[in-house]
Amino acid sequence: MLEVYQLHKEINGREILKDIQFTIKDGGSLAIVGESGSGKSTLAQLIMALKQPTSGQVLFNGRCLPNKRIKSYKEWYRDIQIVFQNSASTLNPSMSLFQCLEEPLINFTSLKKQERKERVLEYSSKVGLHEDLLRNRPGRLSGGQYQRACLAKALIIHPKLLICDEIVSNLDMLLQHQIIELLKSIQKEEGLSLLFITHDLSLVPGLCTDILVLKEGEKVEQFRASSLRDEGERDSYTMNLVKSTEMLEAAWKQYVL
Numbered sequence: 001m002l003e004v005y006q007l008h009k010e011i012n013g014r015e016i017l018k019d020i021q022f023t024i025k026d027g028g029s030l031a032i033v034g035e036s037g038s039g040k041s042t043l044a045q046l047i048m049a050l051k052q053p054t055s056g057q058v059l060f061n062g063r064c065l066p067n068k069r070i071k072s073y074k075e076w077y078r079d080i081q082i083v084f085q086n087s088a089s090t091l092n093p094s095m096s097l098f099q100c101l102e103e104p105l106i107n108f109t110s111l112k113k114q115e116r117k118e119r120v121l122e123y124s125s126k127v128g129l130h131e132d133l134l135r136n137r138p139g140r141l142s143g144g145q146y147q148r149a150c151l152a153k154a155l156i157i158h159p160k161l162l163i164c165d166e167i168v169s170n171l172d173m174l175l176q177h178q179i180i181e182l183l184k185s186i187q188k189e190e191g192l193s194l195l196f197i198t199h200d201l202s203l204v205p206g207l208c209t210d211i212l213v214l215k216e217g218e219k220v221e222q223f224r225a226s227s228l229r230d231e232g233e234r235d236s237y238t239m240n241l242v243k244s245t246e247m248l249e250a251a252w253k254q255y256v257l
């Protein structure tokens with residue numbers, strides 16, 4: 001279980017995140033939704049110990065976030081993996097895709113060479129990448145293939161929690177849909193916990209059971225995804241996000257039909 005308590009982050013005297021609190025149970029799925037600049041990526045970086053909080057706590061299965069004193073980074077990343085929007089640096093351009101996917105198995109598991117090969121084949125197939133692509137360098141992959149490879153690289157060591165930070169934002173709508181469907185089936189298969197970060201509310205239904213709306217670093221509200229459209233209950237800020245998403249979707253449909 002991921003537990004986030006009274007998390008604050010100040011950068012250059014500015015409060016980027018204020019009093020953020022939530023939990024994700026084993027197998028649970030939470031979407032963090034907010035406009036650009038609302039602090040979503042900062043939150044992801046704090047949970048990945050890439051930045052340290054100004055105050056507050058992050059725990060995973062009772063264990064504290066690693067820092068300069070508690071150097072348990074390896075254990076942390078064994079359990080929690082992340083896929084980014086701008087993931088161009090996730091796969092080493094000088095290695096083959098096979099080597100890129102094998103690397104976390106070498107770093108985090110004691111699997112033997114043959115077992116690693118089997119795991120690489122299993123996960124590339126799981127994310128829909130043909131075996132022939134494994135010989136290529138990552139630079140030769142299309143945008144959609146690249147994000148699939150990043151997902152495979154994150155999932156291949158069987159983490160308990162996956163953080164996705166705007167993972168489909170650079171893809172067209174058809175590819176977005178395919179990756180989201182893939183994520184849904186993988187989450188079900190692997191019993192994975194999911195923290196899905198997005199500015200696009202339309203991606204969330206069917207993927208996450210809970211939604212936390214973030215505005216200028218503060219939590220607006222948190223609710224069950226099934227009650228997203230309950231006008232009487234939702235904050236007016238959330239309703240505006242819903243309406244602008246619907247307008248964008250309608251405009252898109254008009255454009256493609």
Ligand SMILES: Nc1ncnc2c1ncn2[C@@H]1O[C@H](COP(=O)(O)OP(=O)(O)O)[C@@H](O)[C@H]1O
Pocket residue numbers: 011012016034035036037038039040041042043
């Ligand atoms: N290293 C940094 N230095 C100064 N400001 C930063 C830094 N990182 C993030 N910010 C600011 O924090 C705010 C939240 O950024 P970010 O977490 O990237 O938001 P989001 O991912 O929701 O778009 C923004 O106003 C951004 O300019």
Ligand SMILES: [Mg+2]
Pocket residue numbers: 040041042165166
């Ligand atoms: Mg961001």
